[in-house]
Amino acid sequence: MVQAGSPSQGGSTDPQTGNRREWPLFEVFVRSRRGLSHVHVGSLHAPDAAMALRNARDLYTRRQEGVSLWVVPASAITASSPEEKDAFFDPAADKIYRHPTFYDVPEGVEHL
């Protein structure tokens, strides 16, 4: 729990031990309108998921950026590492047949 009334920001300090008790980190995803997918917009700290959702509302939808919000504990995300970059991504470089460049997109199709 947060040390109520603490003057310092960015995590409170335990008066007995002097340890900073950080809130866990959450990643925030916003869907800007119906038909689009949720997009990662940033991260924030919150004591739990319900509060994270509310903090996300205050931090990332102030200017009507979204109609739906997801928050995900950052610790639940498994990310590719920079060392694996070559093995992961380079083999796709010369496979042009994977790109949808061989047919015409019909007129009036958005978000493709």
Add this chain to the structure above:
Amino acid sequence: MTTAHATLRASALATYVLSLADDALVAAQRMGEWIAAAPQIEEDVALGNIALDLLGQARSLLTYAGSLADPPLTEDDLAYWRDERDFLNVHLVERPNGDFGVTVARLLVLSTYLRELYARLIHSTDDTLAAIAAKAVKEVDYHRDHATMWVLRLGDGTEESHARMQAALDAEWPYVAELFEGAQIDPSLVEQGVAIDPATLRDAFDRRVADVLNEATLILPDVRPAVTGGRRGVHSEHMGYLLAEMQYLARSHPGASW
């Protein structure tokens, strides 16, 4: 200016609108003191948003009240150029912030009351009040949610947070009764469906707050109401300091803009 103020105080409608406006304005001013001082930067933004919502409500209400004066007054005339005895807010909103628990306790009380009030004012026969209420009700509903989240976590949290949350409630509770006093509202406004008799909001308020406190393992304080008088312009010793800070700039540099 003096004549205009006199016509305001003589108008039952303007007096009612001013009491609503001053609750929101003074609550916003107090809430704004948390900016750069909240426990976490995320909470800093949340409290700042809430303060700005309240300020927005105050501005709409002050503008409306000012339009009822003869000659008309602006929102700035009313916010910056009235003295303490002309402010009609309740004592609850002018009390010092205390710790975060006190702010959360006060926000729960204020937002629960405002939620019930604005939900009824939507149906006011006064079109302007109804329109202001329609916008404000969604805002205060969110404030109530925010306060509820914190009361649950602090009340049902650690021994320390529980004790401080209960102490905060006990400290604020004597100032709850004043919210539901309707003695200063002209009865004809209530009869015409313009104003809401706040006493009729008390049952719903008590139910909602009791639900939150039960879940948060907190006890509804059993305390006597404090001696108040905010609706008559009689304020606590804290009000003068709050106004000094709020009004200083406008009075030092009249008409300044940027």
